[in-house]
Amino acid sequence: MSGRARTRVSEADLRRLRWRCRRGMLENDLVLERFLDRHAATLDAEGLALLNALLELGDNELWDVLSGRRECADARLGPMVRMLREA
Amino acid sequence: MALPIRTFDAVVVGAGGAGLRAALQLAEAGLRVAVLSKVFPTRSHTVAAQGGIGAALGNMGEDSWLWHMYDTVKGSDWLGDQDAIEYVCREAPRVVIELEHFGMPFDRNDDGTVYQRPFGGHMQNMGAGPAVQRSCCAADRTGHALLHTLYQRNVRANTQFFVEWMALDLVRDASGQVLGVTALEMETGEVYVLHARATLFATGGAGRIFASTTNAFINTGDGLGMAARAGIPLEDMEFWQFHPTGVAGAGVLITEGVRGEGGMLLNSTGERFMERYAPNAKDLASRDVVSRAMATEIKEGRGCGPNRDYVLLKLDHLGPEVIEKRLPGIREIAKKFANVDPVRDPIPVVPTVHYMMGGIPTNYRGEVVAPRGGDPNAVVPGFYAAGECGCASVHGANRLGTNSLTDLVVIGKAAGDSVIRFLAENPGRKDLPADAAEPTLARLARLDGQKNGESVHAVAEELRRTMQAHCGVFRFPDLLAEGVRRVRELVQRVARTEVKDKSRVFNTARVEALELDNLIEVARATMVSAEARKESRGAHDRADCHDRPGFPNGRDDANWLKHTLWYHDGDRLDYKPVNLKPLTAESIAPKARTY
Numbered sequence: 001m002s003g004r005a006r007t008r009v010s011e012a013d014l015r016r017l018r019w020r021c022r023r024g025m026l027e028n029d030l031v032l033e034r035f036l037d038r039h040a041a042t043l044d045a046e047g048l049a050l051l052n053a054l055l056e057l058g059d060n061e062l063w064d065v066l067s068g069r070r071e072c073a074d075a076r077l078g079p080m081v082r083m084l085r086e087a
Numbered sequence: 088m089a090l091p092i093r094t095f096d097a098v099v100v101g102a103g104g105a106g107l108r109a110a111l112q113l114a115e116a117g118l119r120v121a122v123l124s125k126v127f128p129t130r131s132h133t134v135a136a137q138g139g140i141g142a143a144l145g146n147m148g149e150d151s152w153l154w155h156m157y158d159t160v161k162g163s164d165w166l167g168d169q170d171a172i173e174y175v176c177r178e179a180p181r182v183v184i185e186l187e188h189f190g191m192p193f194d195r196n197d198d199g200t201v202y203q204r205p206f207g208g209h210m211q212n213m214g215a216g217p218a219v220q221r222s223c224c225a226a227d228r229t230g231h232a233l234l235h236t237l238y239q240r241n242v243r244a245n246t247q248f249f250v251e252w253m254a255l256d257l258v259r260d261a262s263g264q265v266l267g268v269t270a271l272e273m274e275t276g277e278v279y280v281l282h283a284r285a286t287l288f289a290t291g292g293a294g295r296i297f298a299s300t301t302n303a304f305i306n307t308g309d310g311l312g313m314a315a316r317a318g319i320p321l322e323d324m325e326f327w328q329f330h331p332t333g334v335a336g337a338g339v340l341i342t343e344g345v346r347g348e349g350g351m352l353l354n355s356t357g358e359r360f361m362e363r364y365a366p367n368a369k370d371l372a373s374r375d376v377v378s379r380a381m382a383t384e385i386k387e388g389r390g391c392g393p394n395r396d397y398v399l400l401k402l403d404h405l406g407p408e409v410i411e412k413r414l415p416g417i418r419e420i421a422k423k424f425a426n427v428d429p430v431r432d433p434i435p436v437v438p439t440v441h442y443m444m445g446g447i448p449t450n451y452r453g454e455v456v457a458p459r460g461g462d463p464n465a466v467v468p469g470f471y472a473a474g475e476c477g478c479a480s481v482h483g484a485n486r487l488g489t490n491s492l493t494d495l496v497v498i499g500k501a502a503g504d505s506v507i508r509f510l511a512e513n514p515g516r517k518d519l520p521a522d523a524a525e526p527t528l529a530r531l532a533r534l535d536g537q538k539n540g541e542s543v544h545a546v547a548e549e550l551r552r553t554m555q556a557h558c559g560v561f562r563f564p565d566l567l568a569e570g571v572r573r574v575r576e577l578v579q580r581v582a583r584t585e586v587k588d589k590s591r592v593f594n595t596a597r598v599e600a601l602e603l604d605n606l607i608e609v610a611r612a613t614m615v616s617a618e619a620r621k622e623s624r625g626a627h628d629r630a631d632c633h634d635r636p637g638f639p640n641g642r643d644d645a646n647w648l649k650h651t652l653w654y655h656d657g658d659r660l661d662y663k664p665v666n667l668k669p670l671t672a673e674s675i676a677p678k679a680r681t682y
């Protein structure tokens with residue numbers, strides 16, 4: 001995601017991520033599914049870490065952020081939030 | 088092949104509101120409890136509940152559990168069991184106050200009492216009105232607050248959580264007693280037998296059998312599938328609550344406020360068709376009238392899009408200011424999930440499934456019951472169910488808003504108490520039958536060995552389309568009959584699915600294949616039960632059973648005031664009486680359900 005050399009994501013991490021994109025709210029499921037369809041293949045370690053951090057949010061907060069109603073408190077997550085919003 | 092075995096006093100499958108409330112009761116009694124969940128507990132679907140939890144606290148004005156009971160019986164279109172309804176409404180204030188003491192952050196009045204908001208169908212004076220404020224909420228995050236409060240309490244009580252574990256099958260012995268479940272640990276792909284003296288299901292809803300639903304992806308009715316395969320009937324599966332406007336193809340809810348602000352529904356000819364169905368109220372007619380009109384337009388070929396399977400919700404005439412100011416969030420939802428900007432283009436919408444009234448039959452103590460030896464409600468020893476997967480039956484043919492959360496907590500707690508009693512009375516541990524894991528191993532061997540099978544995704548999509556088209560919000564006899572035929576064909580296709588990815592660790596594709604085994608049971612039960620019930624009642628609305636003298640809204644009490652029981656084997660149907668006798672209150676006799 002940055003100019004630095006990209007670190008590949010392990011197959012196991014990607015698999016875990018795919019399941020963890022199952023959420024309690026349909027809106028989040030749909031956005032995350034679309035994101036994975038588009039970007040899972042090219043996700044690097046940094047991207048994975050950011051996404052995992054975002055997934056720590058509760059479902060309501062996550063949807064507020066994904067729908068653009070609220071900005072994420074943690075500015076580091078900004079680039080990932082943008083990618084998810086565009087997915 | 089033998090599977091590793093782990094032993095517990097009780098296994099709870101599901102960590103939503105119902106599972107967590109039940110588990111808390113067990114853990115606080117000092118029992119060894121395992122709680123399984125496909126996802127982290129606070130990501131259970133309960134988190135989506137916003138409206139609140141109903142209880143006649145009377146904090147905003149006079150209220151009584153009897154009035155709540157009346158509203159629930161009427162809402163259920165008299166299919167609810169009045170003993171269970173009395174129990175839930177009478178216990179509701181107690182469990183809500185208990186939640187408050189657990190630290191649940193309810194909204195409050197100036198005097199410090201829990202604030203309560205109004206909600207459709209909740210009235211004073213045995214339905215006479217006026218409306219009563221009965222819904223206790225925590226901002227618009229009631230479900231979230233409930234889950235977090237109960238999860239924290241469970242952690243304190245040393246409940247043992249098995250997160251990202253999926254229960255696969257129920258273990259029963261030759262006598263019919265339930266002795267636990269088999270379960271898949273997703274992290275490793277290992278399958279275990281969890282040997283328990285009591286097993287409690289709280290696996291939530293199954294909206295994913297429909298193409299359009301507000302339910303999250305995990306709501307695949309696993310508890311119902313497991314119970315059905317083990318020979319337990321499913322009760323009243325024809326009753327599903329729909330919301331008229333979900334985004335076509337996505338299911339996400341568009342609030343009724345959109346029509347309230349002047350949004351209108353159009354068919355493929357651009358006609359504002361509600362003018363024909365409800366000349367006065369038009370697009371503001373009640374939910375069932377609007378849903379029925381939409382379904383009729385689609386059935387008669389006036390739907391929009393390549394498959395003519397949705398109608399359009401137009402709001403551009405409201406202007407961007409009204410849309411932004413009065414309907415916050417709608418523009419984002421339309422853009423994200425329908426790919427249209429409602430400021431310019433109409434939103435494709437269809438009726439969307441919200442809640443499953445039917446489920447695993449239980450009594451109000453959360454004990455699973457099934458017909459045996461002439462008793463329609465014989466207890467299945469060692470087996471309990473609570474929450475949306477259970478059918479006590481509190482909601483009958485139609486659930487009142489805010490009554491699901493009440494049900495989760497009241498029946499969840501009661502089921503926990505029933506387990507405690509059962510374990511005290513039956514101190515020993517029965518041995519597992521030698522073939523305990525057989526059904527699971529056979530299912531996995533079939534799936535892992537399948538060659539030239541069909542994709543899980545394709546079969547699941549076909550299943551959802553079939554349910555939506557043939558067993559939707561407004562039901563036509565010809566479509567239902569054809570639907571039964573198609574679902575039976577799908578049973579064959581589900582048995583031949585193939586997963587290319589054979590790896591063990593977090594294999595989501597494999598999990599989806601196992602979920603499909605549950606979806607098909609729920610779908611069959613729904614279609615077969617709906618085809619057979621030749622009346623309209625609550626959410627089961629048939630085009631050939633309409634309002635006429637002696638049949639209010641198409642309801643036929645002489646022949647159909649009874650619960651459906653569907654069995655997996657041979658799609659057999661049985662029926663049992665509705666309990667019209669409350670525990671202490673006077674019976675509420677059936678009458679026309681009008682609001």
Ligand SMILES: Cc1cc2nc3c(=O)[nH]c(=O)nc-3n(C[C@H](O)[C@H](O)[C@H](O)COP(=O)(O)OP(=O)(O)OC[C@H]3O[C@@H](n4cnc5c(N)ncnc54)[C@H](O)[C@@H]3O)c2cc1C
Nearest residue numbers: 101102103104105125133138139254291474475489491492
């Ligand atoms: C958008 C929306 C809003 C709603 N708002 C309200 C409201 O305001 N008031 C109200 O009363 N009702 C409301 N409802 C209904 C209510 O939220 C649900 O009926 C209720 O939350 C269901 O709770 P539950 O505990 O039965 O199941 P869930 O919360 O769905 O939990 C099911 C649990 O079972 C687990 N599970 C499932 N299968 C397996 C398996 N095979 N192995 C292991 N674990 C498994 C899941 O991981 C999860 O932990 C709403 C519903 C929706 C969709």
